[in-house]
Amino acid sequence: MNNATVLRQAESIPESRLPAHIQAVARPPALGRAIELAFLRWEKRRLVATERFWRDFGFHLVSAGPQRLIARGTGTAPCIAIADAGARDRFVGPAFLMSEDTDLHRYVEQMGARWLTPDQLPAGGRGIELFDPSGRSVWLLQDQLRVQPLPQRASVTPSTNTACDSPRVNRTVRTPIEAARVVRIGHVVLQTVGFACMAQWYMRVLGVIPTDVQYLADGSPNLAFCRLDLKDQPADHHTLVIVGGIEEKIEHSAYEVLDLDALGQGQQVLRAQGHRHMWGIGRHLLGSQLFDYWLDPDGFEYEHYTDGDLFTADVETAYSALEFGGIWAWGDDAPASMKPRKNLHTLLHVLRLIRKKAITPQRLKLLSAALDAPARPWL
Numbered sequence: 001m002n003n004a005t006v007l008r009q010a011e012s013i014p015e016s017r018l019p020a021h022i023q024a025v026a027r028p029p030a031l032g033r034a035i036e037l038a039f040l041r042w043e044k045r046r047l048v049a050t051e052r053f054w055r056d057f058g059f060h061l062v063s064a065g066p067q068r069l070i071a072r073g074t075g076t077a078p079c080i081a082i083a084d085a086g087a088r089d090r091f092v093g094p095a096f097l098m099s100e101d102t103d104l105h106r107y108v109e110q111m112g113a114r115w116l117t118p119d120q121l122p123a124g125g126r127g128i129e130l131f132d133p134s135g136r137s138v139w140l141l142q143d144q145l146r147v148q149p150l151p152q153r154a155s156v157t158p159s160t161n162t163a164c165d166s167p168r169v170n171r172t173v174r175t176p177i178e179a180a181r182v183v184r185i186g187h188v189v190l191q192t193v194g195f196a197c198m199a200q201w202y203m204r205v206l207g208v209i210p211t212d213v214q215y216l217a218d219g220s221p222n223l224a225f226c227r228l229d230l231k232d233q234p235a236d237h238h239t240l241v242i243v244g245g246i247e248e249k250i251e252h253s254a255y256e257v258l259d260l261d262a263l264g265q266g267q268q269v270l271r272a273q274g275h276r277h278m279w280g281i282g283r284h285l286l287g288s289q290l291f292d293y294w295l296d297p298d299g300f301e302y303e304h305y306t307d308g309d310l311f312t313a314d315v316e317t318a319y320s321a322l323e324f325g326g327i328w329a330w331g332d333d334a335p336a337s338m339k340p341r342k343n344l345h346t347l348l349h350v351l352r353l354i355r356k357k358a359i360t361p362q363r364l365k366l367l368s369a370a371l372d373a374p375a376r377p378w379l
Contacts, residue, residue, distance in 0.1 A: 010320040012212075022219040022319055028200055030207030031110065032102030033229050037185055037239050038095040038141055039079045039122075040253055043086030049297040050083050056273045057294065057302060058180040058257065058266060060150060070122055073182040073255070074150040078123035080185040080255070089298040091250040093137035094188050095127070096206060097144060104128050104140060107205070113140070130205070133197050134248040136190075138205070152181060155259045173261070180266025180304050182255040187239045189251040193358050195244030199224050202240060211237050211311055212286045214322035216366040222322050225286055227311055234310035237287040244367065246340055246350055246359070252293065252301035256308070263292050263304050270294055279338075280304075282331015291328075325375030339371050
């Protein structure tokens, strides 16, 4: 096989030029508009182990007690992660900051949301709780207090020497070997059995915009990278990703660091502290982020990233075929753990889904074909 014929990327098609066999993702009228992914909520049996990982990963611990951890980044968000002591290790749900013109009463009246009590809110303001189609708790917040940013070294990116431009003369790059110092939470990826229902729900609740949609061989959408609607202000390529699969779970959460040197030095610290590396360093294809993935003590996936794409709200959605190799542009192959395990447990689980009519055998075959295609055929 000629390697030139397989060194390719899936064709990206603007929504306005979609062929008839590819289904567009319809955007329902939104009840409100999310402007920030505020924080994620967890329950953990071993808060001490979680605290150690969070510190080594680059979170700044605001509070670390026997019943609750609260962490922030170096930015102005007062909180990016909360972990409460619990009987099992689980992701509880995300919290989103909503625009000032969003009327939270509409969610109470139309979706049965309930108001959060002041003691539930780590940074003041007000908020509501509702549940997505999988039963996951989702908080919508307003009027959160902001905090002063924490000290951060200057980024080396503006002084990067390239073959075309050499701004750094008579100076060196000597970044400290330290934890990566997370700036902010960037995105969360949720897997679901009911992709269409879940995507519609989050678009209605948050007003998010699909930046890139990936479809199966029959033209049906199965993955949506969604950005916040910040009008004419640039927004991250994705803040929320909905992935069709065979489970209802969080796939990973991602946190922005200062630059590539922070990514690399952070990896050194995490390795030295004995944490489990998962994947990286590499560059994603959709979103373009430089990435590095780690596992916390309970097996949840955390991503460091830098240098991601930004889009304004007027850019139309792009569509491409779902391919496992489309996750990354370069770097080591994605680990097998990112695919469903092929064992008896998975088989029995899939059979239960089919019996409940949660998924069809035809869709399973299409999903399997997309995931099992060789990512890099020449390797």
